[in-house]
Each structure stands twice: as C-alpha cells, then as structure tokens.
Amino acid sequence: MKILAMDSSGLVASVAFLEDEKIKGLVNINYQKTHSQTLLPMLDDLLKTLGEDPKDIDFLACANGPGSFTGLRIGVATVKGLGMGLCKKVIEVSTLEALSLNWPKAEGIVCPIMDARRSQVYAAAYTFGENDTKPVEVIEPVNCEIGELLERLETLGKKVYFTGDGVPVYKEFIESNLKVPFVFPIAANEYQNAANVAILGKIYANEGKAKDACDVTPVYLRKPQAEREREALLNA
Amino acid sequence: MEDVYILAVESSCDETAAAVVKNGREVLSNVIYSQIDLHTLYGGVVPEIASRKHIDKINQVVAKAIEDSKTELKDMSAIAVTYGPGLVGPLLVGVSFAKALSFASNLPIIGVHHIEGHICANYIADKELEPPFMCLVVSGGHTHLVKVADYGEYEILGRTEDDAAGEAFDKVARAIGLGYPGGPKIDKVSKTGNPEAIKFPRAKVGGSEYDFSFSGLKSAVLNYLNTASMNNEKIVTEDVAASFQQAVIDVLVGHSMEALDRYGFKKFAIAGGVASNSSLRAAFEKACEDKGVEFFLPPPILCTDNAAMIGSAAYFEYKRGIRHGLDLNAVPNLKLGER
Numbered sequence: 001m002k003i004l005a006m007d008s009s010g011l012v013a014s015v016a017f018l019e020d021e022k023i024k025g026l027v028n029i030n031y032q033k034t035h036s037q038t039l040l041p042m043l044d045d046l047l048k049t050l051g052e053d054p055k056d057i058d059f060l061a062c063a064n065g066p067g068s069f070t071g072l073r074i075g076v077a078t079v080k081g082l083g084m085g086l087c088k089k090v091i092e093v094s095t096l097e098a099l100s101l102n103w104p105k106a107e108g109i110v111c112p113i114m115d116a117r118r119s120q121v122y123a124a125a126y127t128f129g130e131n132d133t134k135p136v137e138v139i140e141p142v143n144c145e146i147g148e149l150l151e152r153l154e155t156l157g158k159k160v161y162f163t164g165d166g167v168p169v170y171k172e173f174i175e176s177n178l179k180v181p182f183v184f185p186i187a188a189n190e191y192q193n194a195a196n197v198a199i200l201g202k203i204y205a206n207e208g209k210a211k212d213a214c215d216v217t218p219v220y221l222r223k224p225q226a227e228r229e230r231e232a233l234l235n236a
Numbered sequence: 237m238e239d240v241y242i243l244a245v246e247s248s249c250d251e252t253a254a255a256v257v258k259n260g261r262e263v264l265s266n267v268i269y270s271q272i273d274l275h276t277l278y279g280g281v282v283p284e285i286a287s288r289k290h291i292d293k294i295n296q297v298v299a300k301a302i303e304d305s306k307t308e309l310k311d312m313s314a315i316a317v318t319y320g321p322g323l324v325g326p327l328l329v330g331v332s333f334a335k336a337l338s339f340a341s342n343l344p345i346i347g348v349h350h351i352e353g354h355i356c357a358n359y360i361a362d363k364e365l366e367p368p369f370m371c372l373v374v375s376g377g378h379t380h381l382v383k384v385a386d387y388g389e390y391e392i393l394g395r396t397e398d399d400a401a402g403e404a405f406d407k408v409a410r411a412i413g414l415g416y417p418g419g420p421k422i423d424k425v426s427k428t429g430n431p432e433a434i435k436f437p438r439a440k441v442g443g444s445e446y447d448f449s450f451s452g453l454k455s456a457v458l459n460y461l462n463t464a465s466m467n468n469e470k471i472v473t474e475d476v477a478a479s480f481q482q483a484v485i486d487v488l489v490g491h492s493m494e495a496l497d498r499y500g501f502k503k504f505a506i507a508g509g510v511a512s513n514s515s516l517r518a519a520f521e522k523a524c525e526d527k528g529v530e531f532f533l534p535p536p537i538l539c540t541d542n543a544a545m546i547g548s549a550a551y552f553e554y555k556r557g558i559r560h561g562l563d564l565n566a567v568p569n570l571k572l573g574e575r
Contacts, residue, residue: 036328040335040562054340069284070325073291077332080295085309085340214295224284230277 001205002057004082005198006043008035008075009067009095010114010165015043016194017050018202023195025050030191035074043078054086059210061201063192064092065219066122066141067114072218083213090216091201091209096124099164100135101196102189104128108159108181109138113166116143121166122221123149125156134203143221146170150178159183165190240313240554243337244547245298247290247330248322248350249377250274250281251540254298256305256312257547260356260555261363265304266537266544269293272417279416280406287325294333301543309341314559316550318543319347320570321377327566335562346550347560350541351378351572352390354507356548357534365532370501372492374516375508375541376402376419379488381446381495382572384505387552390573393495394446401484402510404450408457408480412473422477423513429478434460436483438490446491453483485519493523505532512536 003018013035017025027042047054062079065072072095083090099112105128114122122143126135139152146166153160160182162174167190174182204210223231239259246253250271256264271289275281302309317334320327331347338345355371367387373380379401381394399407402419409418414425436456439449457480464471496504504524510516517533524531538545 034565036332036565037563039332040339044339044562069287070328073287073325073329074332077291077294077329078336080291081333081336081338082340084295084298085337214299217292218288220288224282224288226278226282226285 001202003059003061003198003201004057005061005194005201006039006075007063007192007194007197008039008071009063009065010071010192012191013038013042014192014194015046016198017046017052018198023198026195035071039074039078057088059091059201059205060088061091061093061197063095063098063197065095066221067095069220076216076218080213080216089210090213091204092216093197093200094141096141097135098196098200099192100126101199102163102185103161106161108161109156110161111153112164113162114164115166115169119146121146121149134200141221146173154179163190240551241307241311242314242316242547242550243312244316244543244550245330245334246318246541246543246546247326248318249326249541250286252290252293252297253541253543254301255543255547256301256307257544257551260548260551261359263360263544264307265301266542267297267301267304268542269297276416279410283323283325286323287329290326290329294329312343314344314346314554316346316348316546318350318353318546319564320567322350322568324566324568331564331566335564339562344559345564346553346558347564348546348549349570349572351380353545353549355382355384357507357538357545358505358532359548360538360544361534362532369503369505370496371505371507372488373508374401374510376400378508379448381492388556392572394444394448394491396448396450397441397443398449398451399454401450404454407454411458411461412476419510419513422481425474426478426481426515429474431478431482433475434479436479438483438487446495448487481515485516489519489523496529503530507534509540512539
C-alpha cells in the first residue's frame with residue numbers, strides 16, 4: 001500500500017511517502033515561507049526523488065486539525081485538489097493523534113499540545129497499551145485553557161509525555177503547575193511530522209475510513225471570532 | 237488553430253466559483269456558490285467564515301463546472317485561479333486547490349488577477365470586442381479606471397483614494413436601514429426616490445485627476461441623517477438612496493467621460509459588481525451614446541464575482557505563454573499588470 005501524507009497545521013510543512021511497512025521519504029520544512037509556497041513543491045520533489053508516479057499511490061492522507069486555520073486549509077485544499085485530480089480517496093488524521101506518535105509506546109500519557117494563543121491550547125491525551133496498534137484516546141481533542149488541561153491530566157494520575165509546538169510556549173507554566181511527573185521532548189521532536197500521518201493513515205485505510213475528497217473537512221475546534229461574538233450578543 | 241479549454245477557479249471573496257471557458261470567449265459552464273445569506277447575518281463578509289465555506293464547497297463547485305461543460309478534466313489546456321487581489325484566507329483555498337488539481341492532472345497553472353478577470357467579462361459578453369478600450373471596474377473592493385492597451389496590457393488611469401464604490405453602497409445602505417448587500421438594495425429603492433432631493437457632494441481629489449473618493453460622500457450622507465434625526469425631520473429613505481446613488485454615478489460617469497476625451501478611445505466598457513446597478517448602466521449608456529463612443533457591458537451574472545471571467549483572462553495569458561509554478565501564492569494586494 002502506497003500513501004502520500006501531508007501536515008501543514010503548524011509551523012512545519014511536512015510531506016511523507018509510505019509504502020507498506022516503510023517510510024520511503026519524509027521532507028520537513030520549518031522556514032519563513034508560507035505553506036502555500038512550500039507544500040506542493042516539496043511533494044513534487046519527494047515524488048520525483050523517489051521516482052514515484054502520483055497516479056500509483058493508493059491513498060492520500062492529511063492532518064485535518066486542529067491547528068492554524070490557514071495552515072489547515074492549505075493542507076486540506078491541497079489534498080482535496082489532489083484527490084479530485086488523481087481520483088484517490090483521502091484519509092483524515094487528527095493533527096493531535098499524529099503528534100502523539102512523537103512518543104511511540106510511551107509508558108504513561110502522551111499529551112500533544114498546540115499553541116492556540118491567549119493562554120489556550122489545542123490538546124488531547126493518548127495511551128499506548130502493549131497490544132495497541134494505535135494510540136488510545138484518553139482526553140478527546142479540545143480547545144481549552146492550559147490550566148484546565150493540566151487539571152485533567154492530573155486526574156489521570158500518570159506520567160505525562162508532552163509534545164507539540166505548545167511545549168516551548170507553556171513549558172514554564174507546566175513546570176510551575178503540573179503536579180504529576182512529566183517529560184518534555186527534545187526540541188526537534190515538538191513538531192508535526194507527516195510520517196506519523198502516513199502511519200496512522202495506513203491503519204485507518206485498513207479500517208475502511210478513507211473518504212471522497214469532497215467530504216474532507218478541517219477540524220478547527222474553535223468557531224470564528226465573529227460567530228462567537230454574535231452568539232454572545234444573541235445570548236446576552 | 238487548436239481549441240483552448242480553461243478550467244477556472246475563483247474564491248477571492250464570498251463566492252466559490254468555477255467555470256470552463258473555450259477560447260477565452262465561450263462559456264461552457266459557470267457555477268457560482270454564493271455565501272451571501274451567511275454573511276448577511278454579520279452585515280458584511282467575514283473572512284474566516286468565507287474561508288471555511290470555500291473549503292466545504294470547492295470540490296462540488298469545480299466538479300459541477302466540469303460536468304455542466306460536457307468536457308472532462310483531461311480535455312483542459314490549463315487550470316486558472318484568481319491569486320489576488322482579495323481576502324487572503326479565501327484566496328488561499330482556491331490557489332491551493334487549483335495548484336494541487338493542476339499537479340495531479342499534469343496541467344499548467346495560470347494565476348489570474350481578479351480585476352483583469354472583471355475586465356475580460358466584456359470579451360465574453362461581446363465576442364467582437366478587441367482592445368484598445370477604456371474600462372471602469374467598480375465593485376465592493378475596487379474602483380479603477382483602466383486603459384486596456386492590448387490583451388493582458390493594462391494601465392490604471394484612476395483609482396479610489398479611500399472606499400471602493402461598492403463599499404460606499406454597503407455603508408450607506410446600512411445607515412439607512414436597508415442592510416447588506418447594499419448595492420442591489422439601494423438600486424431597488426432608488427427607483428421610487430428622487431435623485432435630486434438632496435444635494436450630496438461630488439468629490440474631486442488631489443491625486444490623479446481621474447482618481448475617486450467616496451468616503452466624503454458617505455460621511456455627507458451620515459451627517460445628513462444625523463442632522464435630520466436631531467431636527468426631527470422625516471427621512472425619506474428612497475430619496476436618500478436615490479440622491480446618494482446619483483452622486484456616485486455622476487462622479488463615475490464624469491471622470492470616465494473626461495478620460496475618454498483626453499485619451500480619445502472609441503470604446504468604453506464597465507465591469508465589476510456595481511456595474512450591475514441599473515441606473516449606472518443606463519447613465520453610461522446615455523453618456524457614451526451622446527459622445528458617439530461604443531459602449532460595452534457584461535450581463536449582471538458576469539459582473540458579480542464569477543470564474544468564467546477568470547477563464548477568459550487566463551486564455552489571453554495562456555496565449556502569451558504565461559504559466560505559474562507550484563509555488564504560486566495568494567497575493568491579497570496584487571497590483572494590476574503585476575506578474
């Protein structure tokens with residue numbers, strides 16, 4: 001099975017090519033250019049380097065959120081265009097679940113946190129049991145205050161393995177407030193990585209979860225500001 | 237000569253649109269998904285909401301455009317997309333999608349300037365129209381008086397220094413309680429109003445002699461409303477709308493006719509969403525007739541945002557050998573004629 005995967009939900013643009021058990025190629029760019037300038041050229045380069053024809057892939061996979069609204073849409077719009085042009089199905093993978101593979105088989109709770117600004121995070125938590133083939137969700141993907149997340153992690157009572165671009169932002173806060181043991185990743189392991197998207201994509205493809213390109217949609221976990229303000233006004 | 241088929245995508249504001257255009261002038265399909273009802277709740281376009289809607293609809297709109305055209309993706313010569321000017325979030329959806337589709341189907345990608353698209357709507361409306369001519373582009377985001385020297389060659393003679401004409405329509409409509417979108421609503425109620433009831437100013441501005449300014453006019457309307465309300469005078473909405481609209485039209489027609497005299501063009505065209513205003517169309521028709529200048533105007537469906545016009549503009553770019561790369565980006569403040 002050949003899967004072409006991408007993640008542009010955060011600072012890093014990442015594309016990966018998986019064939020069966022192997023990640024044949026992975027390109028990450030963490031640079032000032034926008035994802036709209038980098039993502040597709042990276043994908044083109046990767047396929048050319050591997051000598052792969054895009055028509056031969058079986059599935060596309062895309063991290064569909066949460067994350068930067070614009071970044072998510074660049075990735076999702078790209079995968080929707082590819083899916084339509086190549087007539088291939090798409091597997092949506094949660095950005096947070098993909099991040100959790102930065103700590104594969106950690107004995108405790110893996111907690112990806114993404115900076116959502118204004119002391120908020122996008123976060124979830126997962127465990128990996130010995131016989132699990134994929135992460136098991138113990139806190140569903142949420143958009144909440146960092147303090148609220150730490151309280152929920154404490155109730156789980158296990159060591160927490162953090163990852164995600166929220167780590168450098170909330171490191172000090174976590175160190176001062178979290179009452180259960182925790183570990184931070186090495187800096188390079190904080191970021192999104194499309195290889196993780198490809199690995200989970202393969203699992204979900206085997207579970208029959210691939211979708212038509214037209215049905216792929218970003219998961220924002222947060223309503224647009226104008227909509228929130230309007231609702232507040234209507235409820236007042 | 238081989239026929240050129242362009243699949244065009246437009247998502248610069250609040251319309252998700254796709255079209256298939258043959259040889260720049262023949263529209264084989266023109267699909268527009270308008271989000272206007274959604275944005276009416278907010279009194280104007282909310283960029284984040286527009287972006288979310290674009291990504292929900294883009295595949296369906298493009299698929300329908302291909303289906304309606306009775307062609308297939310493999311029949312296309314190129315894929316075109318608006319890459320500016322416009323709202324960056326909405327533009328990025330169209331640009332990212334169109335680039336990916338072009339990559340997947342091995343077709344060239346051509347980025348198109350939104351205003352050039354509006355101008356090219358005239359090539360669709362009149363198959364005989366050829367440059368050179370002068371064109372006034374008036375929409376919610378733009379007010380440009382443009383010299384069209386040749387296909388793909390533009391020179392701006394005048395532009396708005398502040399609000400676009402359509403923006404002034406929206407703001408005034410809101411002030412007199414007509415709501416969003418202002419253009420069609422003011423057009424409608426003005427039909428029963430007196431355009432000479434209130435003397436609103438016709439602004440001349442300092443920059444280029446053909447530049448426009450509409451914020452002073454908008455303020456004059458707001459002042460009139462405030463004063464009238466303080467003095468407990470009855471406000472006749474129809475008269476305010478008609479008098480405001482007349483002031484806008486007088487300035488647009490006045491500047492355009494002066495520029496026509498100066499540059500000696502024999503053809504004049506209008507384009508953009510505000511060009512679907514019925515009084516504006518009538519005023520230009522008469523002014524051009526009086527001058528013996530041939531007048532061109534697209535039907536309203538080609539005046540508001542659509543992808544057929546983008547497909548037409550892309551055809552002329554295609555013929556000039558213009559192609560973009562996979563790194564094509566959205567450029568929210570893209571200048572006319574900039575590559």
